[in-house]
Amino acid sequence: MVTSLRRFLSGLLLVAVAVLVPTAIVAEYIRGVVLETDSYTRTMTELADDPTIQDAVIDRTTGWIVSTPQGSSIPEPVVRHGVDSLVRSERFHDLWWRANRAAHPAAVALLTGDTRFVQLDDDGTIAVPLGDIVAESRDELIAQGVAGARMIPEAPAGDVTVVLVQAPELGKAQTVVRWLNDWAQLLTGLAGLAMTGAVLIAIRGTRRRAIASIGFGVALMSVVFLAVGFLFRRIYVQDVRGGSSLTRDVASAAVDVLVGPLVFDLWLAVALGIAVGLIAWLVGKTFRRKQSWTPEPVSSTPAEPPSPPAPDGDGESKDPSPTP
Known part of the structure; x- marks a missing residue:
């Protein structure tokens, strides 16, 4: 009865580990990358070279x-040439970094529903403001001696943007x-506890198998x-309409980064x-094979010497071997 219960609990914990580990990875990603300003900005800045x-x-x-x-x-x-000169230069990296940092509060509000500081749109849009890039483009045109460049106005906040993500469904996932x-942190801790419990509760002699099951189970669920x-990404990119403010190429690049x-x-x-999983499986297989190859123990007691031949009636020893 106790053995069956331990097997059941160990199996239950193995399933829990397989689910908790990738779930904890997703949770830590949301907490440490998507909703954290510095990490989000650093990640999205990679798009500056795209x-x-x-x-x-x-x-x-x-x-x-x-x-x-x-x-x-x-x-x-002429305007396009000036803007192109700016965007293809190293200065664009800093401008893009600042623009994404300014856009992050809106992204957080869209994903969490926190509207204390940002007003949300109904279309689930994450857009990067380009006001600083407009100002720098004007300076670039002035430096190139373009007539009338000094008259280019500053862009009002939110008036000119580039859309990176547009998914109304994001509001439903808040x-x-x-x-x-x-x-996130609790899920990570629970995954560790479940992993330890699955191994300790396993019946003696099956713990290597439990460790292998943990490894293969986590790998399988992570692939799932x-x-x-990948399926959601494909559906999202295919749903982007060519006439919208977001193109499929931009959507694909932004999501991938x-x-x-x-x-x-x-x-x-x-x-x-x-x-x-492979290490635990190979170690267990090697151990079992070693046990099957172990020879029978040799007795340490010395063999008894042969008894001397019994004497005959004349008092002489009689050779037991037959005379030819």
Whole structure:
């Protein structure tokens, strides 16, 4: 009865570990990357080197400048050349970093529903403000000697942006995001406790098998999480309409960079899980084979010497061997 109960509890904990580990990885990603300003900004700054994002910024900035009464007198190719010179330069990295840092509060509000400081849109948009890039583009045009460049106005806050994410469904996930953020550290602790309990409760002689099951189970569930994430990414990118403010190329680039740390951590869990499972399985197999090869113990008691031949009636020893 006790043995059956221990097997049941150990198996239950093994399943819990397989689910808790990738869930804890997702929770830590949300808490430490998506909702943390420095990590989010550092992650999204990688897009500064993406030609797709650079082209989108150039198009939006150029379009806004030539749409103003003061900038409409400047030929569009001239404005585009000036903006292009800025965006393709090293200065763009700092401008893009500041723009994403300014956009992060809106992203947090969209994902958590916290509207204390930011007013949310109904379309689930994460947009990066380009006001500083407009100002720097004006300075670039002035430096190039473009007539009328000094008349280009400053962009009002939120008037010119580039959209990176647009998903109305994000608003429906606010409860889940808040829950994962609040319980991220607890989930990590529970995963560790379940892992330890699954091994300790396992019946003696099956603990290596329990460790192998933990490794393979975590790897399998991490692959499931990756597959589900890939499916959602594909559906999201395919749903982007060409006529909207967000293009499929920009959406694909932004999502890939944003979830990059999560994908890396999940693949790391897959690799570590397989490694742990294989090591535990090989060690157990080697141990069992060694036990099967162990020879029978040799007795340390010396063999008794042969007894001398019995004497005959004349008092002489009689040779027991037959005479030919």
